[in-house]
Amino acid sequence: MHLERDPADAAFREEVRAFLRDALPPDMAQRNLRGFHPTKADMQAWTRILHARGWSAPHWPVEHGGTGWSPLRRHLFEEECFAAGAPPTCTAAFSLVAPVLQRFGTPEQQQRHLPAILRGDTFWGQGFSEPNAGSDLASLRTRALRDGEHYVVDGQKTWTTEGHYADWLFCLVRTDTTVAPQRGISFLLIDARSPGITIRPIISIDGAHSLNEVFFDGVRVPVENRVGDEGQGWTCAKFLLENERAFSAEVPRNKRMLARLKALAAAQGLAADPVFATRIAEIEVELAALEWLTLRALSEHGSDAAGAWPAGSLLHVLGSELQQKTGALLVEALGERGVIHYDASDADHAAGITADFLYRRAVTIYGGSNEIQRNLIARHLLGP
Amino acid sequence: MNFALDDDQRMLKDSVERLVARDGGFEQRRLHMADGWSRTLWARYAEIGLLALPYPSTHGGLNGTAVDTLLVFETLARALPLEPLLPTMVIGAAALREASEEQLARWVPPIAAGELTLAWAHGEAGSRYRLHDVSCRARREGAGWVLDGDKPLVVHGDSADRLLVSARVSGERCDRDGIALFMLDANALGVARRGVRLHDGRRAADIVLEGVYVPASDVIGEPGKALPLIERIAQHAIAALAAEAVGLMQALLDTTVDYLKTRQQFGGPIGRFQALQHRAAEMLIALEQARSMALYAALMLDEPDDAERAKALSAVKVQIGQSARFIGQQAIQLHGGIGVTDEYVVGHWFKRLTVMESEFGDTDHHLAEFSR
Numbered sequence: 001m002h003l004e005r006d007p008a009d010a011a012f013r014e015e016v017r018a019f020l021r022d023a024l025p026p027d028m029a030q031r032n033l034r035g036f037h038p039t040k041a042d043m044q045a046w047t048r049i050l051h052a053r054g055w056s057a058p059h060w061p062v063e064h065g066g067t068g069w070s071p072l073r074r075h076l077f078e079e080e081c082f083a084a085g086a087p088p089t090c091t092a093a094f095s096l097v098a099p100v101l102q103r104f105g106t107p108e109q110q111q112r113h114l115p116a117i118l119r120g121d122t123f124w125g126q127g128f129s130e131p132n133a134g135s136d137l138a139s140l141r142t143r144a145l146r147d148g149e150h151y152v153v154d155g156q157k158t159w160t161t162e163g164h165y166a167d168w169l170f171c172l173v174r175t176d177t178t179v180a181p182q183r184g185i186s187f188l189l190i191d192a193r194s195p196g197i198t199i200r201p202i203i204s205i206d207g208a209h210s211l212n213e214v215f216f217d218g219v220r221v222p223v224e225n226r227v228g229d230e231g232q233g234w235t236c237a238k239f240l241l242e243n244e245r246a247f248s249a250e251v252p253r254n255k256r257m258l259a260r261l262k263a264l265a266a267a268q269g270l271a272a273d274p275v276f277a278t279r280i281a282e283i284e285v286e287l288a289a290l291e292w293l294t295l296r297a298l299s300e301h302g303s304d305a306a307g308a309w310p311a312g313s314l315l316h317v318l319g320s321e322l323q324q325k326t327g328a329l330l331v332e333a334l335g336e337r338g339v340i341h342y343d344a345s346d347a348d349h350a351a352g353i354t355a356d357f358l359y360r361r362a363v364t365i366y367g368g369s370n371e372i373q374r375n376l377i378a379r380h381l382l383g384p
Numbered sequence: 385m386n387f388a389l390d391d392d393q394r395m396l397k398d399s400v401e402r403l404v405a406r407d408g409g410f411e412q413r414r415l416h417m418a419d420g421w422s423r424t425l426w427a428r429y430a431e432i433g434l435l436a437l438p439y440p441s442t443h444g445g446l447n448g449t450a451v452d453t454l455l456v457f458e459t460l461a462r463a464l465p466l467e468p469l470l471p472t473m474v475i476g477a478a479a480l481r482e483a484s485e486e487q488l489a490r491w492v493p494p495i496a497a498g499e500l501t502l503a504w505a506h507g508e509a510g511s512r513y514r515l516h517d518v519s520c521r522a523r524r525e526g527a528g529w530v531l532d533g534d535k536p537l538v539v540h541g542d543s544a545d546r547l548l549v550s551a552r553v554s555g556e557r558c559d560r561d562g563i564a565l566f567m568l569d570a571n572a573l574g575v576a577r578r579g580v581r582l583h584d585g586r587r588a589a590d591i592v593l594e595g596v597y598v599p600a601s602d603v604i605g606e607p608g609k610a611l612p613l614i615e616r617i618a619q620h621a622i623a624a625l626a627a628e629a630v631g632l633m634q635a636l637l638d639t640t641v642d643y644l645k646t647r648q649q650f651g652g653p654i655g656r657f658q659a660l661q662h663r664a665a666e667m668l669i670a671l672e673q674a675r676s677m678a679l680y681a682a683l684m685l686d687e688p689d690d691a692e693r694a695k696a697l698s699a700v701k702v703q704i705g706q707s708a709r710f711i712g713q714q715a716i717q718l719h720g721g722i723g724v725t726d727e728y729v730v731g732h733w734f735k736r737l738t739v740m741e742s743e744f745g746d747t748d749h750h751l752a753e754f755s756r
Contacts, residue, residue, distance in 0.1 A: 001386065001387055001388065001389050001390070001393055001449045001679075002385065002390070002451075003385055003387075003679060003682060003683040004683075004686075005385070005449065005683075006385070070385075072385055138442045167439035179523055209650065252691050273493050274752075274755075277755040278751055278752070278755055280703075280752050280755065281702075281754045281755035284754070285699045285702045285703055285751075286673070286703075286753065288677065288696075288699050288703075289673040289674075289680075289703050290673075290676075292677065292680050293672055293673065293676045294678060295385065296676060296679070299385060299386065299387050300387060300388075301399065303388065304388075305387065309668070309672055310668075313671055314668070314669055317669060318669060318673070322683040327493050349748070356662070369663075373665075374661070374662045374666070375658070375661065375662075375665075377664075377665035377668055377669070378658075378661035378662065378664050379643050380646060380657045380668075381560045381637075381664050381665070381668060382641060382644060382661065382664065383645070
């Protein structure tokens, strides 16, 4: 165990900062620091800027366009981007479907989709949850019936984040109803503009549109768009969810929220209040522990040490609950001004603090609710 | 940055594990408790190099790193050692960072050989974890110093050969300036020691110093300028305690999980109940938070910026305190009645964690320090 810091990492951080000073348009940063959902235009423009530098997918394998950075450097990079107010790239594309394609996809599928994602040309949406398949995902009912060289898809998906931006959807569909629920599921890539697809907005409690429901009515999907074998969808999904959880500690976002909390507390004259200061300190300590947990998980990922503790679920629980705690304190710091409903179309001074707090009630629900995560952690301890 | 153990670290951990397996039994410990602690075990620690570990190799030490100390304390923890390892190994090594060559040559070899034990005599009545709150006085006399004052609750103070004592050479009670650190012969004339037992089975002493003469050669560092060294000593102690706490919390969780799997009620193991499963999951989360902070402590001991280092070690003590309280209390709760009996080890691990909370500053103290 060697915990020493490498001075080259500090130089790397400076390099990233210099890049961000040069490349991140100030108006884009300002929009993203307010706390509202990022726009597609900003996400796409920023992805293209990153791609021009070769940095749009640092966590991908080098052969697919990754940077080959150490886990620590990937973490530093993400932290600096977040702190500067850079919009995210499309999570569903870069962090969810791409690793699945790299692991389970054919060379043709990889060639068709990965470069387009890398350039920011295609956006993706996730079609997993259904109205009656949330935590119990394996009970999903969207059907895909084989018809020659196509599947015909009928059903409904929901909670599709940024589905209204999506060019492509990746979906779990039922291809066999005669076997155990998990074994009858396949993983399909579906062109979001296929005839028979209807995407409708779901307005969340922040009053904004980031979620969608997606209806499939006789949608024809070429068989070549299936990832992995028929019936292997659950394996792909478990792989994807474990990846998703590994990112869900959201240390960079938590750091940005804490920085905002400190700035707001100072501006509101709360910095000298020992009770409020103590509550900020509690969050900061928890964040330090979370950062080290994340670095441990990242450095163990893919090594012999991986699997010794249920890193994904643990990070998901801690990272999501910390966002909610910090968000609640941010709203409290706003005081009576916190009750005003602002949205992204309001003037620049209108901070999306309360809107973000409201939206972030979802973070302990998506990606497997925190109750499901605790079940998984307990299963790790106690066995099935 | 690499979290995997290298070969030397693996060997160190293995040798401590073997020692625990052979000599660290719970019943053996009960026997040692009557005498305070075990000289036999102490000789074993010396034999496998633990006592020499963090000291400089120029004087018979092994130049061990903070990670080495972490491994020793984490691995030993479940055996609940009664011996004065923290003061003799960790605090001594931190204090002697400012010792002269002559002092190192005089003290390190006997410490490494297991022939010299230490105790940390710093806190005073009413100082409540504030490291600069020192009233004990030291006045010049000839080539040496004369000490007067009270040092209550010196852990291992009744058995130590030497006391690392702080005393004020100038200024008023809470001045940052004017504190000196002495390596006092515990049997010197004027040292009165009254032993007490602690809830974790270790012993301590209330110490009264009355006109105790200390030769100048036993002063560590520059008299009056010892506070930064004392702060550093406390930080090294916190890092070792954090590692010990992680070892204890792991032991508590392992034992609780075993119990959930084996204890039968309502016709099956109680671990099938979701309320208890989620509690166990929460315990693991708290443990891994604490483990991460124990590693962070080991890293930050080498941080050159004093304020950054102090803040980091305060954060560590806060997280350890919070995790330890939760895991300790839940381990007993999930064990039910057996958890509160003296015959069962869980309560003893809990007691050690409870005592640790008040060592080197409690959670509230460090939360306040952190938010300053």
